Amino acid sequence: MEVEVKAEAKEDARSTVRAIDRDGLERLLGLLREEGYRTIGPTVRDGAIVYDEIESVRDLPAGWKDEQAPGRYRLVRRPDDALFGHVVGPISWKAFLFRPRETLTAAARGEGGALEFRRAPFEPERAAFIGVRSCDLAAIAVQDTVFTGGPYVEPRYAALRRAAFIVAVNCLESGALCFCASMGTGPRARRGFDLALTEIEGRFTVEAGSDAGRRLLERLGAEEARAEDAARVEEGTARCAASMAKRMDPAGLPELLLGNLDHPRWDEVAARCLACANCTMVCPTCFCSTVEETSDLTGSSAGRVRVWGSCFTEEHGKVHGGSYRPEIKDRYRQWLTHKLASWVPQFGTSGCVGCGRCIAWCPVGIDITEEVAAIRASPGPVPDVQGLPLAPVPSPLPAPRAPAASSVEEDLVPRPAAVTAAVRETPDTVTLHVRPPQGFSFRPGQFNMLSLPGVGEVPISISGWDGTAVEHTIRAVGPVTRQLAALRPGQELGMRGPYGSSWPVDEAKGCPAWVVAGGLGLAPLRPLVRELIGRPEDFPEVRLIGGSRTPGDILFVREILGWIGRRNLQTHLTVDRAGPDWRGSIGVVTQLLDDASIEGVYFVCGPEIMMRFAVRRILEAGVPPQRVYVSMERNMKCAAGFCGCCQYGPLFVCKDGPVFRYDSVAYLFERSGF
Amino acid sequence: MNPNGDPDPAAVIRELKVFQSLGGPQVEALAGICREVRYPAGSVIFREGDAGADIYVVLEGRVALGVAIPGGPDMRFLSLGPGDFLGWSAFLPRKPKMSNARATEPARLLSIDGAKLRSLCDQDHDMGYRVVLEILSAVSSRLQATRLQLIDMYRAEPR
Amino acid sequence: MTASPTSSSVPASDSEAPVRKPRLGVFKFASCDGCQLSLLDLEDELLAVAGAIDIAYFPEARTAMLPGPYDLSLVEGSISSPEQLEQVQEVRRQSRFLVTIGACATAGGIQALRNWADSAEYLRAVYARPEYIRTLETSTPIAAHVRVDFELRGCPISKEQLLEVITAFAVGRRPNVKDESVCLECKRRGTVCVVVARGMPCLGPVTHAGCGALCPAYDRGCYGCFGPRERANTGSLAGRFREGGAGEPELVRLFRGFTGYAEAFRKESEAHEPQ
Structure with missing residues (x-):
């Protein structure tokens, strides 16, 4: 992918540094449009600097500065007429790569009722992003990893990303809410761009960071920058970094936050938090989405539209029967622990790039750095993070990850x-x-x-x-x-x-294999039972324990009866309640685990509450947690790790699960709100 | 086995996990207030509201506990098998039976006179402590199970 | 909500004899008619609606009134008079799936302002012959009287959302009507936040989405027409406006608008009344 090519090519590109004036910048925009790019850059609208189509340098916010405070943003005049004398506004570049609304699928019912699904028409617009700050370069790299760095590649994002031309701008003045320096993501743009500008006293130094950037610079035919100009870029960005008042200490954040899930600060912030989702909307890395079904009145033509979602909505954690994150506290904690902690094992970096948008655009001014500082100031007594699947050390600057060799395009059609x-x-x-x-x-x-x-x-x-x-x-x-x-x-x-993941059948080779099912949980276990009993030499002792609400709710009765007499299978079924006709066992399924074998391997699936009590009983019998597997359920929209809805702590139920070894989920298993 | 073919109650008691902690003399004393009883499949062992003089331990077969639901058949909520206590409320004074017990398979039970057991335990507090611990353990596991039934864990099910 | 699928909704590749079209009833209580008129306002889609469902009762649109029962009833207006108390029970009895539409039906409407006042005094002030008027002391939402299967919010409702509810009912899906803040709609369409960038009071963060974030797009704060969303943290938002200089009377007025009688807004406005 080209994303990676850019990351590679930038180091040797430093030598190509040119100097242009405002007219040169105008020519640059013209060349980009000539090459078919729509030029998008900062411009003033509705009292803020937003990213929108710009046709000329005149559209840039000359002489404007953005004054920012928690929950407050105002444009004020600068003493000079700098074009890039502002920092970041309410819109981030994700609006052009991971767009707010994207039609995924169009479906129709043809002649004779045959179904037809099509990937919705998609024109990857070629866009040149003008004025991308270092923090936002890091954010783009983060979203590259989310959408293209895992087992699945999201083709719409990938196409828009490939078609984008990035013109970065180095920050020489820090905003009041900026903290990129402490997050290691700025203010100097070092990679991930095609061209990078630095605006010094009405002139610009331009450096190329990719072959495409170098080619454009050649066409521009600008003069070489003087050595002192290059030095001023380094000095200016260093001074900017030093002046940055706000900071967040990223060290040990995963352990700190996941180790303090019961900290009283979560309640305090929940009292202020509106759960309005503004922080997630303005965040340049937040990637959660949901799906809308559309159709005509007869259902003969229909579509699916992906829209920006948020972990602050009830819908995000909703499945039939309820919401996993009903309280605002649950949602804020989900957001913060995801952004700063879970993100690290998920994607190898922090999800925060220090742009400060979430602080400015929170209507009640909640400051992420203060929330973290408050927890750091009084961490809970025993941060128990055993079993956390954390990466050793998060790299400060997210480097785009190459897609796994086995990665496949998942267009969700x-x-x-x-x-x-x-x-x-x-x-x-x-x-x-x-x-x-x-x-x-x-x-x-x-x-x-x-x-x-x-x-x-x-x-x-x-x-x-x-x-x-x-x-x-x-x-x-x-x-x-x-x-x-x-x-x-x-x-x-x-x-x-x-x-998703599967039951690790062979882990049970030569051991007693206990299959523990509650209600509909027997469904994903049935193919496992079929395999276990079909290989008696590998699995000499299989025990199926099944619980249901009533005898009428027992699944696969005929097949289970057919298994009677299998020499490697013992079946024990129980129901919570029964009428006089039922001769079998009555009582909850956990009561059948009293004689759980310590050598056994356990495959457990059922309602979460049933699994909780069943696993507890199994562990009480002395079975090590590494020999217990559970299958989880969460809200799922995409099944490929893109929509973010199925997160369970640092895990995605869709691609890391649904089958998990118990020790990897143990620290969340008895906890609500995740 | 004693000469007339009935098993020796003390031997039966020693085999039971629930009385494993009792010492020899305690087992002998317990044997003196026990008898073995048999119920054919479908027969009633006790009914809700019965004065309930005896505590049982299931030796063989299965017993279902239920409550009568007006206008419908019994709702059965627990089945018991070998080694399980049955009718433990007889250990408490003036406590009638709280459910119906019916053999769902031919059942052989050890029947213990509740009042006499209580007075044995009164005389020998060490024995009383051990017996109460076993009953508590059974009651605790049933309380837990009842909670799970109350939660109705299959109500909100995964797809 | 889950719209119960009609028998015709199950996609059938081997469809058999034509199935009966679902019957629609449109009813009105104390209201301005604006919401039910959104149905007529559908214009382009109205023919398709009429093709997919049988409009059996709709006084605004047709003269022939067919008797119930109705598969889908759209109910506008609040309960404001003694007769309506009985009529609403009858509507419920005749309706398989009852959807209330608009701020009056879902929250009591602007006329619920009388719930904080002396309604007899209002009558004397407004009517020359108040003795001819029979009214209840309060104006209350439909759900305070009968079971409601789905509430479509708004003052007025959005005609697109109305079409979505009817379509979802016909096809058998969950209507795409999200219980989330107006802020998500602002941000998805790229509107700059008027609270943060202009210091305006705006109920968007605590208000149910659905209007498409209309007012902020025209540089105004949200008036809360769609009523409170789930988990509306009105107290925190009111605190923010107080810090921004809003006085208690202003806060009362802010929360006491078209949906002021909806629980979260009612409690918040009452918290700012003089003790």
Whole structure:
């Protein structure tokens, strides 16, 4: 990817330093437009300096300065007419790369009802960003990692990013809320740009940071900069760094914040926080999104639109049955711990670049640096961060990460797939057999995203493979699952997947394998049981423990009865309550774990509350937490780590999970608000 | 086995995990107030509201506890198997049975006279402490289970 | 909310005999009619709506009134008179899925200002013959009287959101009507915050989205027409405005607008009244 090429090419580029005046800058803008770039830069609108299309140097905010304080932003006149004599405003460059609204999919129902899904038309506009500050270069690098640095590459972001030309501007004056120097992200732009400008007394030094930048500089034909100009760039940015009053100490933040999840400061800040989401909207690295379903009145044509979301909304943590982050305290803590702590294991850097936007644009002026300082000033007594999957040391300046060799493009567009059979399991639960659109293989524990155009998309775990079709066991609880569960053979749905981690079957080789299921939790465990009992030489002792609310809620009854007599399987089913006809065990599923084997490997899936009590019982029996696996559920919109909704502490349930080894989630498992 | 074929109660008691902590003389004393009883499948062992003189330990088979729901069949909420206490409330004075107990499989139970057990424990506090600890452990696990049933953990389920 | 899917909503590739179109009823209590008129205002989409649903009761639009029951009822207006107390029960009985529309139906409307005053005195001041007027002491939202399946906020409601609610009902999806702050709408459209950049009082951070952040885009603070959003931290916002120089009477007026009787706004305005 070109993103990486830029990162490589910049070091040797320092020599190409030119000097231009305002006319030269005008020519530069003209050349960029000539090359087909839309030029976007700072301009004054509605009392602020925003990034918008600029046609000429005249559109730049000459002579304006932004005075900033927590919850306050005012434009004031400068004594000079500097073009870049301001810092950052309410809009960040993400608005042009990870755009606020992006249509993902268009779906239509064709002749005979056949489904058709298309990736929505997408024109990657070539945009030149004029005046990108060092903090924002770092922010772009952070979002590069989020959208292109993991197992999945988001093609829309990647295309816009590849098409962008970046003209950075070095900061010689610090804003009152800037703290890039302490975060190691500025004020000197060192990499990640095509060209970098420094405005000194009405003239600009220009340095190239990429081949594209060098080519443009050649075309510009500007004079070489004098040695003292280059020196003034270093001096000026160094003076700016030294003058920066605000700071945040990034050292040890992951441990500090994740070790103080019960700190009283969270309650104090929650009393002030409006949960209005402004901080996440103005943050140049925040990347959460949600999806809107659209359709015409008949549902014959439909679409899915991605819009900026926020962990401060209730929807972000919502699944059927409730919200994982109901309180403002939960949401603020989620945001801050994600930004400054969880981000490090997720992406190798802090999520904060020190731009100060969240402080200025918080209507009540909550200051992220003060919140951190307050917790640092009185950390809780025993920061217990054992088992945290933290990276050793976060690098101060985020370097764009190369996508993994195995990374694949994930455009989030489903493919039509036909239902071959629909088997009713219980009054509200159906197993759909779905013929996958193309070659399909999965591992037990993974899930698919199933969708109906205009209705919605939901993650559904894979409950088996019947030889020609994937099985999905669906409980009709919401609008999407209700309609999925009503599908009949021959009808189509949208499918993409499989996603996520799987049960590590072979960890149980030669050990007693305990499969512990609660309710619908048996669905993702069924393919595991099938594999375990099909390999008796590897798994001589399999125990299936299943709990349900009532006998009528037990899934896969016929298949379970068919397993009777398997020499390597013992099955124990229990129900919470029963009528007189039920001869089996009555009582909660945890009571069947009293004789949990200390040598066993445990695969647990069910409602979170059931897993909590089941795991506690298993651990009480002396089983080490490394031998226990659980499958988690959170809100999921994309399944590829882009939307941010399924985060569970530093983990993404969609791509790191849903199956986790218990010790990696233990410190959050008995805690609410995550 | 004694000459007439019935198992020796003391031997039966020694086999039970719940009485493992009792000393020899304590087991002998307990054996003196026990008898073995058998219930065919489907038969009632006790009913809600019964004066409830006896405490049981299940030796074989299964027993279901339930409560009568007016206008419907019993709602059963717990089943017990070998080694489990049954009817522990008889250990408390003047406490009637709180649920219906019915054998769901042919059941063999050790039946202990509650009043006599209490007076044994009164005389021998060491024994009383051990017995109460076992009953407390059973009651605690049932309280925990009842809480989970109260939470109705399958209500909000993962998809 | 979850719009219950109608029988026709399940996508069918082998669709059978045509299914009955859902029947719509539009009802009005104490209100200005503005919200139900948004339905007629749909213009371009109105034919499509009429094609997908059967408009069985809509006094503003058609003369023939078909009797209930209705699959979907849109209810405008607040409960303000003794007759309405009974009528609303009947509407509920006749409605499978009842959606209240607008600030009057969801929060009591501007007429709920009388809930803080002596309504008899109002009557004497306004009407020449107050003895002809039969009214309740208070104006209250529909949900205070009957079960409501979904509330569509706004004064007036947005016609796009109304179309979305009807479409979602017809297709069987959750309507895309987000309970989140107006701030998200401002930021998604690139509007500069009037609180931060201009020091204006604005209820956006505590107000339910849906208008598309109309007022801030015209350099005004949000008036809270869509009512409080979930977890509206009105106390903190009021504190901010007080620091900015707002006096207690101004704070009372700020929160006591078109949706002033909605709980979060009502409590906040009452907290700033003279003791």
